[in-house]
Each structure stands twice: as structure tokens, then as C-alpha cells.
Amino acid sequence: MKKIDSIEAQHLLRELPYEKWLEIGRMMIPKGIHHARIASLTELEWSIRPTAKTLVLMRFDNLERWLHEAIGDHILADTVLAIRSRNIPYVEQSQAVYDAVSKRVAILRKVAEKEEVYHA
Amino acid sequence: MASKSKVIHDPGVLPGYAGKILHLKLSDLSYEIIPTKKYQKWGGGNGLGTALFWDYCEDKTIQDGRHEKNVCVVASSPFCGTSVPSAGGRCEVTGIGYGQIPISWYTRSNFGGRYSAMMKYAGWDAVVISGKAPEAVWVEVTNATVTYHKAKSLWGKGTRETQLAIFSALDRENKGWGWEPLPGKGDKGVEYSTQKPAILCIGPAGENQTQLGSLVHDSGNGAGQGGFGAVWGFKNLKAISFMGTGSIKIADPMALVDARFLQKEIYGVNMEEPDIHQWGMLGRVFTSTFVGVPSNNRRAQACMGCVMGCRSRYDIGYGNEVSCQETSWYGHYAGKYAKGDEIEMAKVTMQVADYCNDLGLNSYPFEHGLDWLEGLWHKGILGPDKQIETKLNFDEIGSLEFAKALLKIVAHREDIGKDLAEGFVQTAHKWGRKQDHDDGTLLFPYWGMPEHGYDPRAEVEWGFASIMTDRDINSHEFNPLFWKPTVAIAFGMRPRISAEEIVHLIADKLKPYVKGPECLDFSTNNIYSDEVLNMTRWYIHYSRFWKNSALFCDLRWADLFDTNAPGNVGATGDSRLGEQVFWNAVTGENISFVDGLSKGHRIYILQSAIWALQGRHRDHAKFADYIYEKKNENGEFFPFYFWPCKNEKTGKWAYEDVLHRHLDREKFEEWKDRFYKAEGLDPKTGWPTQTTLEKLGLGDVAKELDAYGKLGKEA
Numbered sequence: 001m002k003k004i005d006s007i008e009a010q011h012l013l014r015e016l017p018y019e020k021w022l023e024i025g026r027m028m029i030p031k032g033i034h035h036a037r038i039a040s041l042t043e044l045e046w047s048i049r050p051t052a053k054t055l056v057l058m059r060f061d062n063l064e065r066w067l068h069e070a071i072g073d074h075i076l077a078d079t080v081l082a083i084r085s086r087n088i089p090y091v092e093q094s095q096a097v098y099d100a101v102s103k104r105v106a107i108l109r110k111v112a113e114k115e116e117v118y119h120a
Numbered sequence: 121m122a123s124k125s126k127v128i129h130d131p132g133v134l135p136g137y138a139g140k141i142l143h144l145k146l147s148d149l150s151y152e153i154i155p156t157k158k159y160q161k162w163g164g165g166n167g168l169g170t171a172l173f174w175d176y177c178e179d180k181t182i183q184d185g186r187h188e189k190n191v192c193v194v195a196s197s198p199f200c201g202t203s204v205p206s207a208g209g210r211c212e213v214t215g216i217g218y219g220q221i222p223i224s225w226y227t228r229s230n231f232g233g234r235y236s237a238m239m240k241y242a243g244w245d246a247v248v249i250s251g252k253a254p255e256a257v258w259v260e261v262t263n264a265t266v267t268y269h270k271a272k273s274l275w276g277k278g279t280r281e282t283q284l285a286i287f288s289a290l291d292r293e294n295k296g297w298g299w300e301p302l303p304g305k306g307d308k309g310v311e312y313s314t315q316k317p318a319i320l321c322i323g324p325a326g327e328n329q330t331q332l333g334s335l336v337h338d339s340g341n342g343a344g345q346g347g348f349g350a351v352w353g354f355k356n357l358k359a360i361s362f363m364g365t366g367s368i369k370i371a372d373p374m375a376l377v378d379a380r381f382l383q384k385e386i387y388g389v390n391m392e393e394p395d396i397h398q399w400g401m402l403g404r405v406f407t408s409t410f411v412g413v414p415s416n417n418r419r420a421q422a423c424m425g426c427v428m429g430c431r432s433r434y435d436i437g438y439g440n441e442v443s444c445q446e447t448s449w450y451g452h453y454a455g456k457y458a459k460g461d462e463i464e465m466a467k468v469t470m471q472v473a474d475y476c477n478d479l480g481l482n483s484y485p486f487e488h489g490l491d492w493l494e495g496l497w498h499k500g501i502l503g504p505d506k507q508i509e510t511k512l513n514f515d516e517i518g519s520l521e522f523a524k525a526l527l528k529i530v531a532h533r534e535d536i537g538k539d540l541a542e543g544f545v546q547t548a549h550k551w552g553r554k555q556d557h558d559d560g561t562l563l564f565p566y567w568g569m570p571e572h573g574y575d576p577r578a579e580v581e582w583g584f585a586s587i588m589t590d591r592d593i594n595s596h597e598f599n600p601l602f603w604k605p606t607v608a609i610a611f612g613m614r615p616r617i618s619a620e621e622i623v624h625l626i627a628d629k630l631k632p633y634v635k636g637p638e639c640l641d642f643s644t645n646n647i648y649s650d651e652v653l654n655m656t657r658w659y660i661h662y663s664r665f666w667k668n669s670a671l672f673c674d675l676r677w678a679d680l681f682d683t684n685a686p687g688n689v690g691a692t693g694d695s696r697l698g699e700q701v702f703w704n705a706v707t708g709e710n711i712s713f714v715d716g717l718s719k720g721h722r723i724y725i726l727q728s729a730i731w732a733l734q735g736r737h738r739d740h741a742k743f744a745d746y747i748y749e750k751k752n753e754n755g756e757f758f759p760f761y762f763w764p765c766k767n768e769k770t771g772k773w774a775y776e777d778v779l780h781r782h783l784d785r786e787k788f789e790e791w792k793d794r795f796y797k798a799e800g801l802d803p804k805t806g807w808p809t810q811t812t813l814e815k816l817g818l819g820d821v822a823k824e825l826d827a828y829g830k831l832g833k834e835a
Contacts, residue, residue: 017498018495018498018499019498027603027606027607028410028448028573029406029599029603030408030444030596030599030603030675031410031444031445031448031572031573032572032573032574032599033573033574033575034410034448034449034451034452034487034573035488035491035563036452037452037491037494039456042459042460043456043460045460046455046459046460046462047452047455049460051412052412053407053409053410053412054410055607055610057759058759059759060759088612089609089610089611089612089613090609090610090611090612090759090760091610091611091612092612
């Protein structure tokens with residue numbers, strides 16, 4: 001189990017420069033596909049929150065790469081990899097990714113505020 | 121101001137029609153009455169408007185709708201003000217628009233509510249607006265009485281305040297709204313009314329002649345595309361108010377009631393146990409607020425005669441009946457600024473939507489346009505003391521204040537709004553950033569208009585029909601073929617209707633235009649086929665007549681398949697309750713569903729003649745470069761885009777992902793050759809031929825084209 005310090009947590013929660021933002025979308029009927037750009041993990045969390053009227057659109061391989069290369073959160077990236085390897089429908093994968101991101105952001109926030117937390 | 125002409129009230133004698141068309145001659149503030157009978161064969165809405173434009177526009181070569189010679193028509197259909205389901209409240213606007221590239225085409229827009237119904241109850245099927253008023257005016261029409269009023273005190277006001285001011289002005293006895301005396305007491309035997317007038321007006325965006333200027337009616341009803349707000353602004357026309365106490369004669373009321381009840385019985389939604397996995401347009405449960413609103417307590421708000429009520433009045437009061445795209449375009453930015461606070465996000469998004477309506481702004485271009493501007497800001501190109509100077513602070517993007525500032529500068533042509541008011545693509549060119557349009561950074565694929573949310577590289581029918589007409593087609597006939605399988609597969613469910621079954625169901629509806637289900641094979645190797653071409657022709661003809669002229673609501677019709685009905689058969693064209701059944705019941709005519717499509721073809725050909733006179737050539741019908749040169753790599757974020765495809769080897773149908781492709785320029789040009797030929801247009805120019813025009817009874821049109829050297833050559 002690796003300890004994470006507040007500096008690293010704050011780093012993972014930082015806002016990225018524009019050129020590293022992640023593009024995702026939502027499908028809305030009848031409007032079609034709506035684009036959105038994600039600047040940080042915290043923004044990712046609420047942006048991919050499932051809603052009743054829209055379908056979150058994201059490619060998990062791109063998300064995984066973004067987490068590795070842009071955010072630098074290899075633990076969360078590996079979690080996404082594990083989720084996308086599961087043989088479950090896309091919507092369930094999206095929900096699982098959302099849960100994982102949500103949990104991760106909550107932990108990072110606590111650590112960033114100097115609470116002592118260990119990776120599960 | 122006194123009106124110069126007198127009206128003789130002539131109650132409608134044509135079933136479904138009021139019987140008269142009002143021609144407002146703004147230049148000398150007079151008006152005339154045109155008998156509807158002469159134009160009855162054009163149906164209503166788009167067809168009626170186009171025929172009137174042809175007859176009343178003295179110079180069809182103009183390329184910018186902000187011109188004294190431009191004629192704008194606001195038209196109803198026989199269905200308006202009747203109980204035809206989801207058809208009684210639409211209203212069509214036509215004329216030369218403003219803001220498309222390379223030329224502002226003769227175009228159309230459409231809005232809902234109760235305006236067209238009230239127009240007919242007042243005794244008018246349409247209003248033709250020609251000339252330019254010498255000063256700002258608004259027009260009051262109460263039954264047969266037409267009065268021009270000075271609009272100096274309204275100029276500068278938002279659409280909400282404008283309508284309230286007109287309501288007050290018409291409250292002649294100052295009693296607040298109640299029993300209002302009608303001008304010319306005794307007209308139709310009615311002296312007082314509690315009816316509230318229906319008003320169509322412009323806000324500052326129209327007054328300042330911005331490309332994004334809309335016409336707005338009540339709350340949340342707007343004709344956005346085409347820049348008709350700017351056209352009215354140029355004409356010094358602030359508003360037209362209708363109040364009517366009449367009614368519409370229905371040729372066969374029982375046939376209408378029977379068809380309506382049968383439709384309810386077969387396709388209606390069981391509200392006790394709604395089928396949330398229903399496939400089809402007519403029998404679906406649907407609300408059109410997209411941002412997550414923190415309340416489900418809504419009162420359905422419907423256009424007149426609609427059985428759906430897709431707009432909402434929420435108990436929390438956000439939004440003022442705003443709906444559809446305007447409730448989503450700012451949502452992500454608002455969420456970002458509110459750090460994910462859903463309530464704040466909803467509140468700001470809905471307020472911004474309402475602010476768009478108040479300024480009379482079309483919100484659609486802002487969706488991709490703001491994304492582009494934000495990119496320029498972050499790249500250090502746009503901002504204070506930057507290459508492109510602006511006082512807007514994009515660090516505040518997502519706040520209510522930022523949105524208001526952005527929308528205000530566009531509506532008032534201030535700051536970068538001076539440029540944006542001409543259109544986002546035009547702005548990119550002016551700023552030396554044409555490449556942003558060419559490479560798809562700015563997602564505006566056709567005619568300088570924003571992508572609707574359906575990429576033409578994947579959803580080709582939407583793109584083909586848009587580029588072969590004059591604007592983003594915004595007609596959702598085939599979208600369920602994408603929505604339904606895509607959502608089902610995303611949820612891990614077996615699609616409720618198999619690809620094999622659905623293509624047969626739809627192809628049956630498209631006959632005799634198509635031979636079989638191959639018209640719906642969205643495989644890359646089939647999209648330029650004759651069958652897809654025929655499907656596109658059906659799509660244009662259907663939308664031109666049944667949707668834009670008969671004015672069936674786009675969000676309910678066409679119903680090409682429907683799981684509410686036995687055999688999953690949709691209502692479109694059905695001999696018991698299809699479009700033509702309602703048409704015949706209301707008008708007393710006896711047309712077939714396909715007759716309606718032929719009327720759509722005729723309308724399209726007349727419009728092609730207008731485009732030819734405006735200077736259109738087939739070479740103009742081209743997508744932005746990125747549609748041909750870049751694969752649809754939006755697929756980087758969008759995991760799949762399912763459409764029916766037929767396996768060439770096995771002959772089996774399946775829903776397949778059609779992302780990751782671009783169109784082929786050469787193949788599409790060759791497709792256009794065949795399309796023009798099939799339509800009776802000269803493939804070299806795209807202009808109508810004499811034979812085609814004469815066959816359609818448009819010999820006079822041929823003469824005018826010939827006089828301008830714009831008659832297409834015969835094959």
C-alpha cells in the first residue's frame with residue numbers, strides 16, 4: 001500500500017493546460033451529441049455523472065491514457081483499465097468508472113486537505 | 121398610425137383555411153388582402169410561403185435578406201388551430217435569410233406555440249411582409265382590423281418586455297387583462313374577448329441585424345435559423361400581434377376525431393405504466409429539458425393541439441418554458457463554474473436560455489462557437505492585449521455574468537460581438553483563421569451553420585439533405601435509427617427491433633421512392649448508392665410538405681416504426697391514421713400520402729429556381745473541408761455510432777459502428793450528378809429544367825429563369 005501525500009494529491013487534482021483537456025460528450029435525444037472538454041479530475045467526476053435524460057459518451061481507452069499521461073494518476077488509470085476489461089455493458093462500465101473516479105476524487109480531496117489516507 | 125386600406129371580412133370558406141392572406145406593405149404602411157384560394161394547392165407553411173415569395177418578391181437575385189425587396193412570409197397550415205395531434209401549433213417562416221455562406225439563401229425556419237392558430241382565428245392564413253417601414257413599427261391584427269403602431273418605445277426592449285408592452289397597449293380599458301373590447305365592436309358578433317394576443321417579435325439581436333437574430337413568440341418559441349430576426353430588424357418591424365375570435369371549418373370533423381382517437385388507441389402512451397424502451401416517434405414519452413433540473417415536478421407545456429407537451433414549467437421556476445438545445449449549450453460551462461453543483465448548474469443554464477430568448481438570439485451557433493472561442497483564449501490568441509482583442513474574461517466562463525456579457529455583445533454588436541454578429545465562420549475568416557473551419561476546429565459543416573449534433577460523416581442522410589437544401593435540415597425522421605439501437609447496445613440490451621426488421625419496416629414507408637431496405641444501408645460502400653439517394657429525396661420531399669408545409673411537429677412525425685403498434689409499424693402513411701388522413705379530414709381534399717411527397721418535390725423545385733436566381737450553382741453545395749478530409753475522430757470520445765449496415769458477403773443486417781470515416785469528395789460529386797438528374801435539375805448547374813418546371817405546372821417560373829439565363833439544360 002502506497003502512501004500519498006497532500007502535495008501529490010493536490011497535483012493530481014490540478015487543472016491541466018488547455019491542450020491536455022479531455023474531450024467527452026453526452027448524447028441527448030433529440031438534440032444529438034454534445035461535446036465537453038474536461039480540465040481536471042474533479043471536473044471529470046461531475047461531468048460523467050449518469051443522468052436520466054442523457055448518455056455519457058467517453059472512450060475508456062482514451063480516458064485511461066489521459067489519466068496516465070495528462071493527469072498522472074496511474075492508480076485510477078489502472079482501475080479504468082480493469083473496468084473496461086470487464087465483459088459488462090457500456091452503461092455499467094460508465095457507472096463503474098464514475099464510481100471509481102468519484103471515490104478517487106474524494107480520497108484525493110481528503111489527502112489534499114492533509115488527512116492521512118492510504119490507497120485501497 | 122392609420123391604416124390606409126380597408127378590410128372586408130371574408131370568413132374562410134375553404135375547409136382548414138381562414139381564407140385570406142395579409143400582405144403588409146411596410147414601405148407605405150398599407151396592406152392588402154390576398155385570397156388564399158389562389159395558393160391552396162401549395163398546402164400551407166413552406167409551400168405557401170414559397171409560392172407567395174415567388175409572386176411578391178420583385179427581385180429574387182438578392183443575396184442578403186436585409187434588403188428592401190426581400191419578402192418574408194409567416195405562414196400557417198390547414199392544421200393550425202385544429203385538434204390534429206402535434207400539428208396545430210407550428211408556424212413556418214420563409215424568405216431570404218441572412219448569414220449563410222457563401223450566399224444567404226432563400227430559406228426557412230419554424231416555431232411552435234399558439235401564433236399560427238391565433239392568426240387563423242383572426243381570419244388569416246399567412247402574413248406576407250414586403251418593403252421596409254420608414255420608422256420602427258409594430259402591427260396589431262385583431263380579427264379583420266389591421267393597425268400599424270409606432271414602435272419607438274419598444275425598440276431596444278427584449279422580447280419579454282416587448283410582448284408585455286403590447287399586451288398592455290391592447291388593454292385599452294386599462295382593467296388589467298380581462299374582458300377586452302375588440303376594435304370595431306360587433307365584428308363577427310363578438311365585442312369582448314379574454315383571449316391574450318399572440319405576438320411574434322424581435323429583440324435587440326434582430327434590431328441590430330445580427331446573423332443570430334431570432335423571431336420569438338411567448339416564452340421559448342423561436343424561429344432561430346436563417347437570421348429572420350435580422351430581416352425584421354432591417355425592415356424596422358418589431359412585432360406582429362394577432363388576436364382572433366374565429367374558428368376553423370373542418371371538412372369532416374368525425375373523420376378527424378376518429379383518426380385522432382384511433383391514433384391514441386394504437387400509439388398513445390400509457391401514462392400509468394409508460395414504456396420507457398419504446399421505439400418510435402409518435403408514441404414516446406419525451407420532455408425537452410436537457411440540463412438536469414433539480415425537480416421532476418413539472419406542468420407540461422404544449423404547443424396548441426399537441427398531445428405531448430414536451431416543454432415544461434417547473435415548480436422551481438427556472439427556465440420560463442425554454443427547451444431543447446438552449447437548455448444544454450451552456451450546461452457544461454455552468455457546471456464547471458459551479459464546480460459540479462447541479463442546482464447552480466441548472467439554474468444558470470436555464471437562465472441563460474431564457475436570456476437568449478429575451479435578446480432574440482439563436483443559441484445553436486454558440487454551442488460550437490463558444491468552444492472555439494475558449495480555445496482561442498487558452499491559446500493566447502484572444503483576450504485583452506492579444507491578437508484578437510476582447511474585454512470578455514474567459515476565466516469567468518460558466519458564470520451567469522459571462523454568458524450575459526457574451527450574449528449581450530453579440531446582440532448589440534459590441535466588442536468581438538461586432539464580428540460574431542456576422543456569424544462564427546465569417547468571423548473565423550475575418551480573423552485569419554479559415555483553417556479552423558477547414559479542419560473542423562469550428563464544427564460548422566454546411567452553409568456556415570453549426571453541426572446539429574449529428575455528424576454528416578456518420579449520419580449521412582442528415583448531411584446530404586442539408587447540403588442539397590439551404591440549411592441544417594433539422595428534421596428528425598431517421599434519427600431514431602441511431603438513437604434507439606445505440607442506447608440499447610449501450611445498456612447491453614438486445615435492440616428491441618432487429619436491424620433486419622427495422623430496415624424493412626422503414627423501406628415499406630419510403631416506397632415507391634425506394635426499392636427496398638438497401639436505402640438504409642449506412643455502410644461506407646453504400647452511402648453513395650442510388651437507394652440512399654432515393655431515401656434522401658424522400659426525406660427532402662417529406663420534410664418540405666408534410667413537416668414544413670402541413671406543419672406536423674418534427675418531434676412526433678414521421679413515425680416510420682413504432683413498438684406501440686402491432687408489428688412495430690409506424691403511423692406514417694397509414695391508411696387509417698397517417699398524415700394524409702388528417703389532411704383530407706381537415707381540408708376535404710382526397711390526396712394520398714405520396715401526393716403529399718409530390719407536393720414536397722414541387723416546392724423543392726420552386727426553391728431551386730429561387731436559389732438559381734440568387735446565384736446558386738451546384739459547386740456551392742459542398743461541405744466544409746474537414747467532412748471530406750478528416751475521419752470522424754470525435755470517435756475519440758464517442759464510443760460508437762450505430763446504424764443499420766448490410767454485410768456485403770453474407771447479406772445479413774446488423775447495427776454497426778459507422779464512426780471513423782470521412783466522405784469522399786469525388787464520390788459525393790458524382791452522387792450529386794445523379795441526385796440532380798433524379799430531381800429534374802440540370803446536373804451541371806443544379807438549376808431546374810424547362811421540362812421539369814412545365815411538368816410541375818411551373819411554366820411561368822421557367823420563363824423567368826430563362827430571362828435571367830438560369831434555366832437548366834435538358835439532359
